[in-house]
Amino acid sequence: MTVLKIAVAGASGRMGKMLVESIAEAQDTVLAGALDIPESAFLGSDAGATLGKPAGVLISSDFSIALADADYLIDFTRPEGTLKHLEYCAEHGIKMIIGTTGFDEAGKAAIAAAAEKTAIVFAPNMSVGVNVTLKLLEMAAKSFSHGYDIEIVEAHHRHKIDAPSGTALKMGEVIADTLGRDLNEVGVFSRVGVTGERDPSSIGFATIRGGDIVGDHTVLFAGIGERVEISHKSSSRVTYAHGSLRAARFLADKKTGLYDMYDVLGLN
Structure with missing residues (x-):
């Protein structure tokens, strides 16, 4: 060996x-x-x-x-x-x-x-589960390409210094690439004040920092009458x-x- x-x-x-x-x-x-x-x-x-x-x-x-x-x-x-x-x-x-x-x-x-x-x-995330999740997001994005709003929510411990997390950005990149979009153009990383209606082509990000959270990521595909959430949560x-x-x-x-x-x- x-x-x-x-x-x-x-x-x-x-x-x-x-x-x-x-x-x-x-x-x-x-x-x-x-x-x-x-x-x-x-x-x-x-x-x-x-x-x-x-x-x-x-x-x-x-x-x-x-x-x-x-x-x-x-x-x-x-x-x-x-x-x-x-x-x-x-x-x-x-x-x-x-x-x-x-x-x-x-x-x-x-x-x-x-x-x-x-x-x-x-890789922005070495977890086997996260990378399988990325593959699932490719599949989901193909099916939810029209009529579904896409939001990515991530949470990490208080010591993490970058935001959004590299994993959240990778999730956004995977979805944007699958949909033929450029994340640099459609990514929305903050919403404050009167923002107007949501651009249907946008991919939103929300960041949570607190405590000892190892790493939680959820991608929300929100349609009319239903929503689908794909999540990965790290406990260690x-x-x-x-x-x-x-x-x-x-x-x-x-x-x-x-x-x-x-x-x-x-x-x-």
Whole structure:
């Protein structure tokens, strides 16, 4: 059995800890490195210490140390950090699984360029359930293309810094593409005051932030006399970790290329 040597970015964060734990529990993966920002209070500590399961890997902010033994880096940090990691990984042939959200067009272009040097899975949500939900939204959009208003509601914990979530935007993109629309033109991200009647071609977004909500997403197709709601609710970050490990396994025989979770799950 081939064992995948995986490093984790943001190893002391909420998602980082879940990844460290999931890597330790899987039979075909091993934690090969733990990366964090220079300001982290956990530098020099064991990546599994706060979980009560020492991993034998110390958290470092030095790329050359944290990634020295890694063939993969899983990154759920922030765009500015991920892009720095991306540059290093591309130059050293380290494959990446990127779950970071909030990239601008330049950031997305940098990821595409790096994929010419190493293999990357880049997706706004690594959950298997979310990606199956996206496929269901394609099917629904085809049937509800006329006479139905489309609204996307998402809720996350109080610490999330970008809005709408990357998953909500991906849902909007999937629906807009299916309907032959451009989300940049039809997306409505705020409603205040006298807004006038709803444009039937628009796709609305509503954002909720509070408490420790891991991630809830609902797409509403509202017609006359009926409405259909397609929802996905995360109760634990473990679903993102398990999806990330599936992505790493998918990349095992890939040297270069940019992929998403549809590729990983065979949904294309």
